[in-house]
Amino acid sequence: MPPPNTPVDGTTTPRSTQPSQPAQSSQSSQSASRPASSIIMDASQVKTAVVKMDYQAIDYVNPVDETLICPICRTAFHSPITTPCGHTFCAKCINRALERQRVCPIDRQPVDKTRDYRPIPLIIKEQLDRLEARCPNQGCDYVCARENLEAHYERHCEFTPVRCPKPGCDKLVARHLCSIEGQCMHETTNCDFCLKPVTFVDLDAHWEQECEAAFATCPDCGASVSVVNNSMLKHIQQDCPEATAKCTWEGAGCRVTDKRRLVREHERNGCMYETVGRLLEQQAEDRKIIQDLTRRLASLEAVRDTRRRGRRRDSAATINDRSAAAVAADGTLANPAASSAPLADGTTWESPHNYMLAQFERLESQMEELREMVCEMDMRQSASFLHHSQQVADRFLELGDKVGVLSMHTKWLLNMQYMQRNAQLRAANAASLTAGAAGAGNVGLSGSSDGGHHGGESSSGAGSSSSESGPRYQLGGRRGSEGRIETLTRL
Amino acid sequence: MSFAEGSQGTASGSLQSNNNKLGGTRKPVEPGQNAVKRLQTELMQLMTSPAPGVSAFPSADGNLLSWRATIEGPVDTPYAGLTFKLSFEFPSNYPYAPPTVLFRTPIYHPNVDFSGRICLDILKDKWTAAYNTQTVLLSLQSLLGEPNNSSPLNGEAAELWDKDPALFKTKVLDRHKDIEDD
Numbered sequence: 001m002p003p004p005n006t007p008v009d010g011t012t013t014p015r016s017t018q019p020s021q022p023a024q025s026s027q028s029s030q031s032a033s034r035p036a037s038s039i040i041m042d043a044s045q046v047k048t049a050v051v052k053m054d055y056q057a058i059d060y061v062n063p064v065d066e067t068l069i070c071p072i073c074r075t076a077f078h079s080p081i082t083t084p085c086g087h088t089f090c091a092k093c094i095n096r097a098l099e100r101q102r103v104c105p106i107d108r109q110p111v112d113k114t115r116d117y118r119p120i121p122l123i124i125k126e127q128l129d130r131l132e133a134r135c136p137n138q139g140c141d142y143v144c145a146r147e148n149l150e151a152h153y154e155r156h157c158e159f160t161p162v163r164c165p166k167p168g169c170d171k172l173v174a175r176h177l178c179s180i181e182g183q184c185m186h187e188t189t190n191c192d193f194c195l196k197p198v199t200f201v202d203l204d205a206h207w208e209q210e211c212e213a214a215f216a217t218c219p220d221c222g223a224s225v226s227v228v229n230n231s232m233l234k235h236i237q238q239d240c241p242e243a244t245a246k247c248t249w250e251g252a253g254c255r256v257t258d259k260r261r262l263v264r265e266h267e268r269n270g271c272m273y274e275t276v277g278r279l280l281e282q283q284a285e286d287r288k289i290i291q292d293l294t295r296r297l298a299s300l301e302a303v304r305d306t307r308r309r310g311r312r313r314d315s316a317a318t319i320n321d322r323s324a325a326a327v328a329a330d331g332t333l334a335n336p337a338a339s340s341a342p343l344a345d346g347t348t349w350e351s352p353h354n355y356m357l358a359q360f361e362r363l364e365s366q367m368e369e370l371r372e373m374v375c376e377m378d379m380r381q382s383a384s385f386l387h388h389s390q391q392v393a394d395r396f397l398e399l400g401d402k403v404g405v406l407s408m409h410t411k412w413l414l415n416m417q418y419m420q421r422n423a424q425l426r427a428a429n430a431a432s433l434t435a436g437a438a439g440a441g442n443v444g445l446s447g448s449s450d451g452g453h454h455g456g457e458s459s460s461g462a463g464s465s466s467s468e469s470g471p472r473y474q475l476g477g478r479r480g481s482e483g484r485i486e487t488l489t490r491l
Numbered sequence: 492m493s494f495a496e497g498s499q500g501t502a503s504g505s506l507q508s509n510n511n512k513l514g515g516t517r518k519p520v521e522p523g524q525n526a527v528k529r530l531q532t533e534l535m536q537l538m539t540s541p542a543p544g545v546s547a548f549p550s551a552d553g554n555l556l557s558w559r560a561t562i563e564g565p566v567d568t569p570y571a572g573l574t575f576k577l578s579f580e581f582p583s584n585y586p587y588a589p590p591t592v593l594f595r596t597p598i599y600h601p602n603v604d605f606s607g608r609i610c611l612d613i614l615k616d617k618w619t620a621a622y623n624t625q626t627v628l629l630s631l632q633s634l635l636g637e638p639n640n641s642s643p644l645n646g647e648a649a650e651l652w653d654k655d656p657a658l659f660k661t662k663v664l665d666r667h668k669d670i671e672d673d
Contacts, residue, residue, distance in 0.1 A: 056528050071621040072586060073525065074532040096587050097620040105619035 049160045050172055053153040055090075057136035061143060068127060072097060072105060076146075077128055081117040085109040088120055135159075139174075173201060193227065218242075220259075252277035315351055526585040527555050533623050545628035547579065556581045558590075560628055568636040569660040570598075573667050577631070579624060589618035592627065599659075599666035601638040601649035609634075610644045 055078035064076045072093035082088045087106045089097075097105050104111050129147035137159035142152055153160055161172035166184030173185040177200075185200040193213035198206045207214045207228045215224045216232060220242035225235045236243045245260035252273040256266050267274075530549075537547055547560035558579040564570025575598055580591040592614055594607035602610040613622060613630055643649035651659040 054524075056525060072529075074529055074536070074623070093620065100587055101619065103619070105621035108617075108619065 048162070049154045050163055051161055053150050054136055058146070058149065059134040059136070061132035061134060064131060065127075068124070068131075076131060077120075077124070080120050080124070080128075082120050083109070083111050084116045084118065085111070088124075091117075177201060247271055247273075249273040249277035252280055311351060315355075526581055526583055529586055530555050530558075530581060530624075533625070536623075537625060542625055542629060544632055545625065547624050547628060550578075556583070556585075558624065559595075560624070562628055562632050562635070565632055565636045569656070569663045570635045573663075574669075576670060577628075579627075586620045586623065589614050589622070590624070590627070592631070596670055597666050597668050599645070599648055599663045600635065601640050601643040601645050601652055602634060604644040608644065610639070610642060 056073050056075045058075070060076065068076050070077050070080070070090045070093050071087070072089055077088065078090045078092065080088050081091050081094065083094070083104045085104050085107055087104055089105070094105070094111075098111060102110055102112065129145060131146045132143060133146040133149050135142040135149060135152060135157055137153065137157050140157050140159045142149075142157065144152060158174065158176035160175050162175045162178060163169075164171050164173045164185050165178045166187075169184045169186055171186045177185050183200070188197045188199050189203070190196065191198050191203070191206060191211055191213070193207075194211045195213075196206075196211070207226065214226055214228050216227045217223070218225050218232070218235060218240055220236065221240050222242075223235075223240075225232050241261040241264075242259050244257060245263045247254040247256040247263055248267055249271045253276065254271050254273040256263060256271070258266070271277075534547075534549065534555075544563040544565070545560065547558050549555050550557045550559050558581070560577045560579055562575045562577065564573040564575065575594055575596040578593050578595050582588045582590070592609055592611075594603055594609065596607075597605070598607070604610075609631070611630065611634060614627065638649070638652060640649040640652055648659065648662070651662065
């Protein structure tokens with residue numbers, strides 16, 4: 001066992017100070033578990049990248065907008081900053097440019113390193129994060145949003161260069177080549193087949209391209225097949241057309257065994273056992289489906305049973321509550337029978353929900369009944385009211401008619417009286433003229449009677465002159481028949 | 492040896508198809524890597540959106556730090572109708588340091604000496620990292636029409652530019668000579 005490899009980490013390049021911490025810990029844990037000569041690395045021991053991902057090497061799926069490109073490195077900004085004069089650069093680029101000249105590379109305005117930097121708007125950052133980027137490692141085709149690419153590079157990408165598994169070797173090696181603990185991939189070994197010296201990292205390329213001894217002739221078909229990694233065995237078992245093979249439907253009873261080429265032909269032409277074979281396959285499939293369904297049914301039934309048990313408990317509790325309330329309400333409620341009706345018939349409600357719903361429906365129907373009753377009463381009332389008012393209106397009409405008849409009578413009587421009076425006055429005038437009597441008292445009387453006469457003539461309507469003729473009634477009444485005056489006063 | 496054999500078998504298991512890609516993962520991070528990357532993007536830009544009258548391309552030897560460029564003489568200048576070839580040598584810390592630019596075609600110009608060296612501030616102390624090959628070529632093209640006669644490399648040319656444009660033009664044509672690409 002080699003001594004603990006602490007001095008080794010001291011030789012790391014300054015760039016890798018940060019990643020060297022996990023590497024060191026993983027190495028020490030590995031050295032503790034070294035008894036086995038070779039250990040396959042597990043996921044927890046994934047080596048971290050030694051070299052930081054190079055943002056300038058990223059290839060973008062879509063062309064990046066010119067506004068997101070650093071004027072110095074001409075690639076999409078990586079952790080950009082803005083100078084006081086408003087120009088944006090990658091932090092690394094502008095720092096390096098300021099090492100030579102403390103001015104902005106665009107307009108040559110003085111820039112004091114770091115102190116003058118302003119952060120860029122978040123919206124730019126977001127745009128950069130969302131760029132669809134391809135992993136910069138050669139051989140890796142991974143594409144994701146740029147913000148996630150570094151995690152892929154650092155932890156997952158199989159092509160990220162990591163420290164060689166051998167303690168003390170400074171060189172880097174792709175992560176997927178580090179499968180053997182402690183084995184330096186930069187050591188030279190001899191090729192298994194041609195015995196030429198080759199470094200481990202180059203072995204695969206050597207086998208595939210250079211080494212002639214890595215290829216052998218297939219004993220059956222004569223093709224040149226690589227012997228690396230049992231590929232010859234694979235060739236004979238699966239591909240070689242001349243190797244002996246069995247029919248696909250061997251399981252169904254076919255006994256054809258021949259060169260693969262001929263067997264394939266036999267299968268193409270229709271093996272007798274193909275139908276049986278397919279039937280068997282179908283059956284196996286069906287059986288699998290049935291098993292699956294049975295299992296699911298069983299689990300569903302179990303679930304249903306537990307649910308049902310739970311529900312029964314619930315509903316029992318609800319019904320007890322409800323009946324207790326009904327008993328309590330019995331004394332006060334005028335109609336306890338209605339409220340306890342659902343319980344009286346002994347129905348068990350599936351759930352409190354259903355119970356409440358039933359109650360609600362019942363209440364609703366009652367409400368509807370009440371509404372109908374109110375409507376009916378309303379109608380009845382209005383009908384009777386109409387009936388009564390009709391009678392009253394009829395009587396009013398009758399009375400009106402009678403009043404009209406009476407007023408007609410009155411007018412006729414008044415006219416009669418008026419004409420009688422006129423006739424008396426004329427008779428009186430004629431008498432005074434013929435008598436020729438002279439007397440102070442008589443002259444005054446005639447003057448006044450003249451005025452009265454004219455007034456009587458000017459008024460044509462009997463109604464309008466009634467006020468005027470009021471005192472004359474009394475005058476005439478004293479003179480006329482007593483029966484007529486009686487009628488008048490009665491009216 | 493048994494250990495080595497075991498490791499070969501295991502290591503090769505997953506890598507059969509990937510070995511041709513390994514070159515990339517093992518590439519050393521050279522100091523000039525950023526310069527090369529920047530020049531690659533510049534080349535892409537020159538190919539996709541070329542500026543009129545100027546062109547540039549890496550030299551034939553495959554070294555991306557060495558380019559060949561051409562400038563067409565601007566109209567209304569003594570250089571109208573002439574084509575000038577130039578060489579660009581980029582330092583490994585490009586674009587933080589300017590490229591070395593030389594006229595390979597002989598040119599009679601106040602700011603260019605007889606060996607093709609150019610006196611232009613942006614190729615010296617006024618260089619900033621924001622310049623690129625295309626902007627340098629366009630600056631040189633405008634330098635042909637507007638020489639800086641206050642600090643000439645070719646004093647005679649600076650004098651003739653103002654005094655005797657006709658003679659200047661003759662000297663330009665005399666000096667110009669198409670050269671072969673190397």
